[in-house]
Amino acid sequence: QKEVEQNSGPLSVPEGAIASLNCTYSDRGSQSFFWYRQYSGKSPELIMFIYSNGDKEDGRFTAQLNKASQYVSLLIRDSQPSDSATYLCAVKEVSGGYNKLIFGAGTRLAVHP
Amino acid sequence: ETGVTQSPTHLIKTRGQQVTLRCSSQSGHNTVSWYQQALGQGPQFIFQYYREEENGRGNFPPRFSGLQFPNYSSELNVNALELDDSALYLCASGRDAYEQYFGPGTRLTVT
Numbered sequence: 001q002k003e004v005e006q007n008s009g010p011l012s013v014p015e016g017a018i019a020s021l022n023c024t025y026s027d028r029g030s031q032s033f034f035w036y037r038q039y040s041g042k043s044p045e046l047i048m049f050i051y052s053n054g055d056k057e058d059g060r061f062t063a064q065l066n067k068a069s070q071y072v073s074l075l076i077r078d079s080q081p082s083d084s085a086t087y088l089c090a091v092k093e094v095s096g097g098y099n100k101l102i103f104g105a106g107t108r109l110a111v112h113p
Numbered sequence: 114e115t116g117v118t119q120s121p122t123h124l125i126k127t128r129g130q131q132v133t134l135r136c137s138s139q140s141g142h143n144t145v146s147w148y149q150q151a152l153g154q155g156p157q158f159i160f161q162y163y164r165e166e167e168n169g170r171g172n173f174p175p176r177f178s179g180l181q182f183p184n185y186s187s188e189l190n191v192n193a194l195e196l197d198d199s200a201l202y203l204c205a206s207g208r209d210a211y212e213q214y215f216g217p218g219t220r221l222t223v224t
Contacts, residue, residue, distance in 0.1 A: 004155070036215075043203055043218040044156065045115075088155050098169030100146065101205075101213060103155030 002027045004091050006104035013111055019076040021107050023089030026070070032092035033065060033072045034101065039085045047087075048074070079111045115139070117206050117216035125222045131192045134219045136204030138185040144209060145187045147179060150201040150218075162187060163209075191221075199223045 003026040013019045025033075032051050036044035050056045050063040050072065062075040076083055086106040093100050116139035126132050138145055144163050148156035158171035162181035176192040185206070191198055199222050205213035 034212075043201070043215040046212065046214060049212065090155075096169065098161045098163065099144075100158040100161060100169060100171065101148075101156070102158070105153065105155050 002030075002091070002093060002102055004089055004102050004104040006087075006089050006107045008105060009108040010110045011107055013079050013109070015079060015081060015111055015113050017079050017111075019079045019083065019109055019111070021074040021076075021087050021089075021109065023072045023074075023104055024070055025072070025089075025091045025102075027091065027093070028067075028070060030067075030070075030091045030093070033063070034090040034092070035061075035063060035072075035074045036088040036090060036103075037083075037085045038088055038106065044088055076109075079109075081111050081113055084109055084111045115214035115216065117142075117204060117214055119202075119204050119216040119219050121219060122217070123220045123222075125224060126194050128194055128196060128223055130194050131190065132194060132221065134189040134191075134202050134204075134221070136187045136189070136206070136216055138187070138204075138206035139214075140185060142185060142206035142208055142214075144213075145181055145185075145204060145206045146213060147187075147189045148203040148205065148215075149173075149198075150203060152200075156203055159189070194223045196223050 089104045090101040146161040147159040150156040160170040181187040204216045
């Protein structure tokens with residue numbers, strides 16, 4: 001059973017700090033990785049995706065991928081209280097002609113003023 | 114806004130009943146997937162439709178079934194509802210499943 005692991009948190013950071021969210025995955029053959037943000041009672045919102053080793057930056061968000069270590073992370077710079085949400089890491093599995101996302105249980109982030 | 118809509122927003126059903134949830138995708142999105150998200154968990158893949166045919170299924174029993182229509186809409190049907198079916202049901206659509214964008218979800222409560 002392919003798995004995606006995340007610390008459930010809560011991860012508490014002060015406003016303006018860098019929040020670092022981590023995710024590990026079990027399938028060494030995985031190629032595509034996604035970060036979703038989910039506010040309480042809402043559906044997941046795609047923040048970023050990353051396919052290549054290294055860093056990918058988009059505004060205040062940076063995704064980092066290390067396939068050798070089977071590790072993907074999300075950094076949020078200048079954290080704001082509005083960033084308080086659950087962050088879901090997802091890995092795309094390609095199987096038998098279809099794609100599906102395998103999600104971790106999410107890390108709850110709390111940014112306090 | 115992802116352009117993906119779902120109805121209804123909330124639903125309460127009794128154990129043993131049947132339910133139909135609906136999703137409308139963006140024009141051009143030929144792939145739709147359905148996920149179940151229990152409280153405190155990540156979404157779990159139910160099945161995927163591509164060009165109106167089911168082309169993949171997760172570990173869900175046959176009482177979970179679906180349809181995809183030519184107008185980019187789809188349905189999730191659940192028969193013989195059980196208490197454990199209470200969850201947020203999410204529809205995700207995309208172009209060839211390259212990226213998947215979620216709708217707002219339907220919160221199903223089974224009593």
